[in-house]
Amino acid sequence: MKLKTKLLITFLILILAPIMFTALAFFGISRYQMNAVKKLYGIENTSYETLSNTPAMLSRITRDAYAGMKAKAGTDPDAFLDAEYLDSLNLDLEARYSFLVVRKADTYIFVGNDNDFDQEELLDSLPDYRTHNSDQDVGTYIGGNLQALVKQLDFSFSDGTRGTAFIVTSIGSMIPEVESMVVDSVLVLVIILVFTSLILTAWIYKSIVTPIHHLQVATKKITDGNLDFEMPAGGDDEIGELCTDFEEMRRRLKESAEEKLESERQNKELISNISHDLKTPITAVKGYVEGIMDGVADTPEKQEKYIRTIYNKANDMERLINELTFYSKIDTNRIPYTFDHINVNAYFADCVEELSLELEEQNIELAYFNYVDEDVQVIADAEQIKRVINNIVSNSIKYIDKPKGYINIRVKDVGDFVQVEIEDNGKGIATKDLPLIFNRFYRTDASRNSSKGGSGIGLSIVKKIIEDHGGKVWATSKEHTGTVMYFVLRKYQEVPAT
Known part of the structure; x- marks a missing residue:
């Protein structure tokens, strides 16, 4: 079975099965709840709207009790001081998931709490006495941790003391509310399942079929020898x-x-x-x-x-x-390196002496300046460092275009390193060419008709040897003026005995 067929069957099952079972459950629960409301609370003409409207339902189930309390307060307000009357009234309210609270002045004389609420928090949340007459049959909602609907009846006792009777209805313990939540939850569940199925199916298709197609196309291109393309980025899954x-x-x-x-x-x-x-x-x-x-x-x-x-x-x-x-x-x-301790003064003096004979024949003046102490040493391969110097000097000789050429060699102490500078008065190197001169085969004068010669690998050899010694090589230049080549070697320093 193809993947697309499997995805189609999965989609149909995810959609049809939840809808069918949810519809059956919704129908059965809603019919049962409407009959229960009618039987328990005597509310006629219950409908789906009544079940889903929590404030309206809470107000309707305690309407008769509130009306009786209001009438009693008008004819015999001191009855709210009678414990027997308050107990019977509270018992009737308990059948409607409510209880009675009576307050005289600022003192609560009766609290019929069924332990669903924190009594101290509840009493602090009850509204104050209202001096004006108002119909509180609808009730006031108290949120937070209490979640209750409070109906308030304000009256005066026979001695003139103000009194208030409250009908407190717990929203959390109300059966109609629970059923309403079930209905809402089922409806939301159906919507979620539908959209989840659509999104899941699209995601699976996109995360599996689309990348596989891209892989097929890319494999065909590689088979044909075409590597000039870019594979689209995948997701975070295995196929991605x-x-x-x-x-x-x-x-x-x-x-x-x-x-x-x-x-x-x-x-x-x-x-x-x-x-x-x-x-x-x-x-x-x-x-x-x-x-x-x-x-x-x-x-x-x-x-x-x-x-x-x-x-x-x-x-x-x-x-x-x-x-x-x-x-x-x-x-x-x-590269066959033979590292040894080399005295900087003696070594570079020998190198300059050898170079002076060759440069003298070519009418090039050589100047040598040594600013390093006599006991400074480096660990290096003498033969390979000499190759570095010869390659740099040979490169300078090729490009000296002045009637009288000169090459200056300076050896300096720069902290932990010995820095060697080889300066010439050649034709210089263009700024655009300067970063490339140490690349293999790079020649600033690419014309093979040039009389300069050279394989184009001399400076790349210099870079390789110096880097293998743990040093660094670079150059500065000014066209028509000359070039300075620099390289550094780390000084040898004895570690003091502990």
């Missing part, structure tokens, strides 16, 4: 959670597919970059070798120049191959 999980799966599949495409694109770009950057020195090497073979370098000076150039180009190729090898280790998280 299934839809949420399905959307998460689709999103991850899409991210995986996009990452795969991006990886393929980057690999193609890397191959293209490496091919271009290898071709340039190889072409130069071949040219100088052919010059030697053809006798162009016919003097010892020329031969030495050609051989030195070939040597430098071979070093460029070796550096490029090493960079590519290191990049593959980054992807597999297999």
Whole structure:
């Protein structure tokens, strides 16, 4: 049986069965109650309206008793001082779910409470004596915890003292009221059941059938290789959670597919970059070798120049191959770190000394400033930090566009860290490019016709090494003025013995 058929049958049962049984119960109870009212209280012409009107019913069942009390007060008010008369009157009222209270001046001389009320609270709630004549046959409603209808009869005793007789009718203990509540409850129950059935059926349909349809459509799209859609959010039930999980799966599949495409694109770009950057020195090497073979370098000076150039180009190729090898280790998280205690002063002095020879040949001035105490140490891999410095300096050299270039290296003590600053007077980096320079393969000059070369992974290697050391790297730059690269390493601090 299909789900829609089951839902239809469920809907019919939820509607028809409650209505049928409620109607039968309502008819039987209402007929019984009208006969009981007629027999017990002598009220003729009872109807559904009489049963449902609580004040009218309470007023009618004590009307005769109130009229008798009123007549008695007019002819013999001192009768309300007679205990025997008050007991008989109260007994008659008890058959009508009521009782008598008599007050002389401010003193209550008779209280026929049947323990349905708190006597102190009741007496405090009774109305005061009325100096003007008024017909209180209808009664006054007292709410709160009492829930009673009070009829008040004001009169004067023979000695001139004011008196008041009250007929107190308990609403909570009245059979007509109970039956009225039953009728009202049944009617409300029917309405609730109808609307509940409609809402429940619609909710079940929406929470089951609709999400299943969405799942079917989404599954078909994924089967066809389409991941560019969004699964509608489900509810808080199991099917809603299934839809949420399905959307998460689709999103991850899409991210995986996009990452795969991006990886393929980057690999193609890397191959293209490496091919271009290898071709340039190889072409130069071949040219100088052919010059030697053809006798162009016919003097010892020329031969030495050609051989030195070939040597430098071979070093460029070796550096490029090493960079590519290191990049593959980054992807597999297999960078071979050897951490050790490094004296900051001695280490950076050695690095600057090595760089000065290379920069001097390229007519670039190198300045070194050390603001760190002699005993400051860091825990780092000396070889990898040297790679960081070389990559940053090499990147600076590529983009120095001034006739006289300079590179300043500053080492500073910044609290718990050692901060290294490498400044150049190159062409600078545009503001829009600055947040991207540490991304893999990102080049501010994307043209492959550029003479700058480089694979575009040098600064991404810098970021990876520094972050693996627990540090941070960033840059500031101003176009046509220069760039400053910063990185920090945490200082080594001995923990005092306790």
